[in-house]
Amino acid sequence: MKYTLRNMILPVICFFALILMGGSTTVFSASSVTKENASFLGAEVSPYKKYTMYLGTKDKNTGRQEISTEKMKSRMHEICIKYVDGYTVSVMDGYYRDEKGNPVHEVSLVYFFLDTPIDALEHIMEEAILEFNQSSILLEESEARSILYKGAHNAK
Secondary structure (H helix, E strand, C coil), X not given: CCCCHHHHHHHXXXXXXXXXXXXXXXXXXXXCCCCCCCHHHCEEEEEXXXXXXXXXXXXXXXXCCCCCHHHHXXXXXXXXXXXXXXXXEEEEEEEEECCCCCEEEEEEEEEEEECCCHHHHHHHHHHHHHHCCCCCCEEEEEEEEEEEECCHHHCC
């Protein structure tokens, strides 16, 4: 099969679109994969809680980004790794209306945690609120099932 740039980019775009929609749809629908039918994937299926944490980059007093995105990411890594074994982070554009109804753009650091104790996330958020002078941090919780794919060569 001849691979074109378009054929390679389209799946990547679809993947990120799914993430932005909250991950309710996956390449293998989590709701359709069970322990019985997952064996063909060479996968282990288990239920878990997925947490998505949205951390804005603007200071609550100045309304400006006082710390660079990369420095915030680096400092957040130091905070997160104290409390969790792993996470995924993405830099995204966020939009909201302020208390006067004005639209506001803000760069957001979005963290994805799988099967993480809520008290660990509370510690992370408390440190982040103080460290980056935030008024709040949004934490989204959802029920999901993970598929740990190990490859067909490991299924034997």
